[in-house]
Amino acid sequence: MQMLLTETMPGLFNYWIVIVLMMIGFYTVIAHDNLVKKIIGLNIFQTSVFIFYISMGQITGSTAPILMHGAAGQQAVYAHPLPQVLILTAIVVGLSTTALALALVVRIHEAYGSIEEDDILAADYQRGTQESQKEQERMARARAAERHASRDADDGREQDEDAPDS
Amino acid sequence: MQEHTVLRIIAKLLIAPIIIFALYVQFHGDYSPGGGFQAGVILASALILHALVFGVQATRRAVPPAVLRVTASLGVLIYAGTGVICMLRGGAFLDYDYLAHNPVHGQHYGLLLVEFGVGMTVASVVTAIFYVFAGRGRQPGEHED
Amino acid sequence: MIVQLFHQMPVLVVILPLMAAPLCVIAHRALPAWLIHTAVSWVVFGISFLLFVETRVAGRVVYALGGWAPPFGIELVIDRFSAIVLLLVTGMSALTSLYARASIAAELPRERAYLVYAAMLLCLCGLVGMTVTGDAFNLFVFLEVSSLASYSLIAMGPSRRALLSSFQYLIMGTVGGTFLLIGIGFLYVMTGTLNMADIAQRLQGVAHTHTVEAGLAFIVVGLSLKAALFPLHAWLPNAYTYAPSSVSVFIAATSTKVAVYALIRFVFTVFGADLAFDSLPLGDVLIVLSVAAMLSGSLAAIFQTDVKRLLAWSSVAQMGYIVLGFALATGAGLTAALTHMVNHGLIKGALFMAVGAMFWRMQACSINDIAGLGKRMPWTCAAFVVGGLSLIGFPGTAGFISKWVLLQALMVDHHWLLAAAILVSSLLAVIYIGRVVESLYFREPAEGRKVARGEAPALMLVATWTLVALNIAVGLFGAAEVDATRQAAMSLLGVGQ
Numbered sequence: 023m024q025m026l027l028t029e030t031m032p033g034l035f036n037y038w039i040v041i042v043l044m045m046i047g048f049y050t051v052i053a054h055d056n057l058v059k060k061i062i063g064l065n066i067f068q069t070s071v072f073i074f075y076i077s078m079g080q081i082t083g084s085t086a087p088i089l090m091h092g093a094a095g096q097q098a099v100y101a102h103p104l105p106q107v108l109i110l111t112a113i114v115v116g117l118s119t120t121a122l123a124l125a126l127v128v129r130i131h132e133a134y135g136s137i138e139e140d141d142i143l144a145a146d147y148q149r150g151t152q153e154s155q156k157e158q159e160r161m162a163r164a165r166a167a168e169r170h171a172s173r174d175a176d177d178g179r180e181q182d183e184d185a186p187d188s
Numbered sequence: 189m190q191e192h193t194v195l196r197i198i199a200k201l202l203i204a205p206i207i208i209f210a211l212y213v214q215f216h217g218d219y220s221p222g223g224g225f226q227a228g229v230i231l232a233s234a235l236i237l238h239a240l241v242f243g244v245q246a247t248r249r250a251v252p253p254a255v256l257r258v259t260a261s262l263g264v265l266i267y268a269g270t271g272v273i274c275m276l277r278g279g280a281f282l283d284y285d286y287l288a289h290n291p292v293h294g295q296h297y298g299l300l301l302v303e304f305g306v307g308m309t310v311a312s313v314v315t316a317i318f319y320v321f322a323g324r325g326r327q328p329g330e331h332e333d
Numbered sequence: 334m335i336v337q338l339f340h341q342m343p344v345l346v347v348i349l350p351l352m353a354a355p356l357c358v359i360a361h362r363a364l365p366a367w368l369i370h371t372a373v374s375w376v377v378f379g380i381s382f383l384l385f386v387e388t389r390v391a392g393r394v395v396y397a398l399g400g401w402a403p404p405f406g407i408e409l410v411i412d413r414f415s416a417i418v419l420l421l422v423t424g425m426s427a428l429t430s431l432y433a434r435a436s437i438a439a440e441l442p443r444e445r446a447y448l449v450y451a452a453m454l455l456c457l458c459g460l461v462g463m464t465v466t467g468d469a470f471n472l473f474v475f476l477e478v479s480s481l482a483s484y485s486l487i488a489m490g491p492s493r494r495a496l497l498s499s500f501q502y503l504i505m506g507t508v509g510g511t512f513l514l515i516g517i518g519f520l521y522v523m524t525g526t527l528n529m530a531d532i533a534q535r536l537q538g539v540a541h542t543h544t545v546e547a548g549l550a551f552i553v554v555g556l557s558l559k560a561a562l563f564p565l566h567a568w569l570p571n572a573y574t575y576a577p578s579s580v581s582v583f584i585a586a587t588s589t590k591v592a593v594y595a596l597i598r599f600v601f602t603v604f605g606a607d608l609a610f611d612s613l614p615l616g617d618v619l620i621v622l623s624v625a626a627m628l629s630g631s632l633a634a635i636f637q638t639d640v641k642r643l644l645a646w647s648s649v650a651q652m653g654y655i656v657l658g659f660a661l662a663t664g665a666g667l668t669a670a671l672t673h674m675v676n677h678g679l680i681k682g683a684l685f686m687a688v689g690a691m692f693w694r695m696q697a698c699s700i701n702d703i704a705g706l707g708k709r710m711p712w713t714c715a716a717f718v719v720g721g722l723s724l725i726g727f728p729g730t731a732g733f734i735s736k737w738v739l740l741q742a743l744m745v746d747h748h749w750l751l752a753a754a755i756l757v758s759s760l761l762a763v764i765y766i767g768r769v770v771e772s773l774y775f776r777e778p779a780e781g782r783k784v785a786r787g788e789a790p791a792l793m794l795v796a797t798w799t800l801v802a803l804n805i806a807v808g809l810f811g812a813a814e815v816d817a818t819r820q821a822a823m824s825l826l827g828v829g830q
Contacts, residue, residue: 051504064507071514078522088221105521108470112514114225115477119507121317122481126488126500128324133493142497261355268352271344278337281344283400 036077043070057137061123068116072109079105199241206234214307224303228310235315244322253319256312263309270301342380343396343409343465349373350458354451363446370450371430378427381419388416404528410467413821418594419464421678425586426457432686432796433579439693440491440577456482460591469517470527472595480506483584490575498571505568509558512551519548529603540608552599560592562656563626566649573645578689585648586682590674593655601825610662619660624754626653631761640688640698643765650758651677658739665742667822672815673735680732683720683800687713690789700772707774709786714773716797721766723804726759731804734811
């Protein structure tokens with residue numbers, strides 16, 4: 023055990039962390055019902071991949087890949103810059119995904135009053151089975167009639183201007 | 189937060205240097221670490237600081253969301269437009285060599301233009317995201333903190 | 334100038350939608366945004382057609398972005414295989430643009446309509462980019478561009494359930510995208526390059542290491558998630574059901590196909606068939622999953638009451654046919670996969686368009702809601718019938734051609750059981766399409782759901798019937814299509830160039 027640790031831990035330390043983080047994130051995404059916790063899990067999962075990319079571009083004893091002039095520049099060992107550039111792109115993707123996911127959660131909360139997946143599914147199930155469906159149908163009927171009335175007046179090409187906002 | 193004098197004064201002192209720093213990261217990005225994305229986020233953080241201290245309404249008056257929508261789109265157009273200019277001058281898409289008579293100058297112009305577009309879009313989008321979240325679920329007259 | 338632009342075509346198909354999207358946002362009104370979307374979609378379709386012709390002659394068109402020679406810069410590569418997928422994606426976008434105006438105006442608040450057009454253009458940009466790129470990491474970026482656009486498009490659906498469907502798709506899609514990123518990372522560790530052709534070359538010495546095998550596994554799982562292959566399809570039915578109708582049309586016809594295309598590209602061009610199918614049992618796994626997809630998707634479709642959801646489940650089954658052809662890893666199998674990718678795009682496009690027109694009319698599309706519409710919307714319902722026949726595989730339609738080619742590919746290798754599975758799945762398709770047709774023509778409308786005779790707007794009908802006509806045209810003159818797809822499959826396998 024001692025040997026295993028000393029042989030595999032130092033060089034591969036980053037990769038162990040990556041695996042641990044990845045599993046924590048993935049588990050959170052799968053196991054949690056709360057939508058915000060799912061997003062947090064997703065973020066941890068993505069971050070572990072970022073660390074994975076950065077680690078593979080790293081050379082022991084290397085510095086940041088910024089060109090140095092003079093004697094220091096001659097001897098310097100630079101980390102591989104390409105994985106860092108790739109990950110900058112992936113971070114931007116992650117940022118957009120998180121923003122979009124949070125925006126969805128805000129709207130889900132406004133529409134359902136909850137961000138627990140079970141509650142939301144239950145709310146939809148109830149609503150789908152109860153008399154509220156008839157209510158929806160009545161509304162739909164009224165809309166269809168309205169649309170049809172406006173269609174008769176016109177040939178339908180411009181009718182979308184009068185369409186009821188839903 | 190109008191009553192917190194220290195916060196307001198420090199914020200006022202800080203916002204301008206943050207913006208200057210954003211511009212430095214933006215326009216020095218082709219020589220040193222930095223570039224459009226980082227600069228855009230720094231610039232947006234200045235605006236967000238303003239919103240946190242002086243209220244979202246005040247920031248919205250200074251930088252209206254409608255303007256952000258246009259600048260965010262313009263940034264993408266500047267980026268892609270630079271590439272198209274390269275194409276019209278006979279090169280490949282984003283081949284900066286064709287932007288000037290000297291390829292080295294062309295690369296400089298190209299990088300600056302493209303990064304400027306990126307910075308503009310990132311700053312606008314990040315601020316817009318903040319507006320959207322900050323503006324939700326509150327009454328207009330409610331105290332902002 | 335014109336000659337110069339001719340050489341720029343591979344990049345134009347990507348950047349025109351990219352530049353048009355912010356223009357839509359600046360325009361900020363539904364009509365100008367729609368005009369931009371329509372114009373750009375058709376121009377891009379025209380360019381794709383020219384590229385298709387060019388690859389028929391030259392075999393391959395390459396383009397070095399920024400003038401950086403590959404493998405250092407990003408390279409766009411269009412060969413015969415990607416040209417056909419490109420044609421499908423841009424063609425569907427062009428037809429959807431005609432359809433979208435009336436449909437979106439009816440389903441969304443007018444002040445939000447411009448966002449739909451902008452997001453559809455971004456989605457188009459991402460899908461086209463995935464198709465033309467020759468760079469592994471670039472493919473991931475375009476995948477995320479198209480995915481982010483489709484999440485927001487689905488969330489704009491008229492009912493509140495669209496929000497949760499979109500969220501679930503976002504979670505699964507991002508996990509899939511991240512898996513792809515991990516896989517590409519493994520490849521990069523082993524080869525030090527991101528250019529697909531270059532990776533393929535450098536992999537030869539190290540192909541049988543665990544790192545590369547793990548990379549293959551991550552990439553296959555990640556892209557299967559995006560392609561909704563059987564056990565990873567959970568996001569698909571809700572997403573297609575609650576999205577706005579024109580979004581369902583576009584995404585159902587293109588996005589899963591492009592994901593399968595990317596999978597085929599990675600397996601055959603990057604890893605090579607030897608590693609994936611001979612050293613690793615990818616073929617066996619995919620065959621089992623695709624048969625499970627065919628049967629379970631068709632079975633689930635039978636029990637649906639919402640017609641859009643029924644079609645979505647049918648899509649899960651149809652992805653099974655495509656992946657089955659690909660899993661055979663033979664020239665005939667790949668031909669069948671590509672043929673069905675195109676034909677299924679045409680079929681599902683037509684069907685979702687017809688259902689969208691019914692939704693436009695009735696504001697609902699459960700089987701009870703559309704009862705008796707056959708007499709009231711004769712053209713729309715006739716389009717659904719022809720599309721349904723094509724889905725079943727009736728002779729004289731596009732669906733028949735793809736099933737015929739797939740059965741031929743199976744017969745060559747004597748896979749009788751798989752052929753039987755296809756027949757069973759087709760019979761199940763008869764049942765679920767039959768349920769809808771029965772409701773349309775042989776049932777009276779429910780109490781209070783009677784509407785007068787009246788068709789969908791002209792542009793919606795034109796788009797729907799163009800697709801229906803294409804279905805019939807492919808069915809009658811399938812030889813030309815199969816010839817093109819066979820050449821594409823051969824070029825992918827690297828023989829017969």
